[in-house]
Amino acid sequence: MTGFDPLRLGPRAGARVAVVGGSGGMGRVLVRALLDTGVRVAVLDLPASLAENPPPTDAMALAMDGSDAASVEAAFSTLAGDWPQLDGFVNLAGLFKGLQPIADLPVAVFDEVIAGNLRCHFLCARAALPLLHRSGNGSLVSVASTMAVDVEKIFEGVPEEVYAKRVPMKRMAQSQDMAGPILFLLGAASGFVNGEMLIVDGGVYTQ
Numbered sequence: 670m671t672g673f674d675p676l677r678l679g680p681r682a683g684a685r686v687a688v689v690g691g692s693g694g695m696g697r698v699l700v701r702a703l704l705d706t707g708v709r710v711a712v713l714d715l716p717a718s719l720a721e722n723p724p725p726t727d728a729m730a731l732a733m734d735g736s737d738a739a740s741v742e743a744a745f746s747t748l749a750g751d752w753p754q755l756d757g758f759v760n761l762a763g764l765f766k767g768l769q770p771i772a773d774l775p776v777a778v779f780d781e782v783i784a785g786n787l788r789c790h791f792l793c794a795r796a797a798l799p800l801l802h803r804s805g806n807g808s809l810v811s812v813a814s815t816m817a818v819d820v821e822k823i824f825e826g827v828p829e830e831v832y833a834k835r836v837p838m839k840r841m842a843q844s845q846d847m848a849g850p851i852l853f854l855l856g857a858a859s860g861f862v863n864g865e866m867l868i869v870d871g872g873v874y875t876q
């Protein structure tokens with residue numbers, strides 16, 4: 670059983686957390702929150718995203734295409750050189766190409782979506798797990814979309830104000846809304862949460 674500090678939401682100060690997609694919208698908020706609470710952070714992201722939104726200088730930055738096996742292997746080998754173990758791993762990488770009927774979906778788009786989502790999360794989890802195991806109780810958080818449980822189609826193509834009215838919380842999500850739940854899942858207070866799907870959508874899925 671792990672003890673936890675009721676005043677601390679996220680991982681302990683000094684913990685090492687790697688964030689794939691840490692230069693994106695949610696990633697930048699999460700990385701800032703982790704650093705602000707004394708957690709050490711490595712951001713792994715596409716070279717173009719690292720160039721467009723460079724991580725804070727106190728975070729490690731590693732260029733990587735999470736859908737490319739060789740690139741993942743190289744990035745995690747560099748990471749393991751500095752950090753032989755990880756306390757937390759978050760994957761925020763994702764790709765959305767719109768909803769299309771199967772009959773109209775080009776094979777190339779299907780392949781791109783599978784590579785940018787499923788393959789990327791598989792390859793990165795496979796590379797992160799040995800480092801997480803070395804810390805004894807590392808946490809792995811993979812962020813997906815409620816598209817995976819097929820509820821967002823009622824929002825496809827609708828203007829933002831209409832979308833917001835259909836959300837029980839009556840507003841769109843902000844990146845900050847995601848950082849808190851991810852910090853909780855990385856922290857000791859969620860130490861017995863395992864294999865769980867936490868939906869953060871303002872109540873859309875359960876309404």
Ligand SMILES: NC(=O)c1ccc[n+]([C@@H]2O[C@H](COP(=O)([O-])OP(=O)(O)OC[C@H]3O[C@@H](n4cnc5c(N)ncnc54)[C@H](O)[C@@H]3O)[C@@H](O)[C@H]2O)c1
Binds near residue numbers: 693715762763765
């Ligand atoms: N923003 C939303 O409204 C929303 C809604 C539902 C789900 N999501 C999911 O949440 C996650 C984060 O969302 P966001 O808004 O921060 O997205 P974002 O596009 O702002 O950031 C995603 C980050 O992932 C990186 N990335 C993409 N493919 C990659 C790859 N192959 N290898 C390495 N890095 C890669 C991008 O460079 C980017 O920095 C995504 O998986 C997204 O699908 C977002």
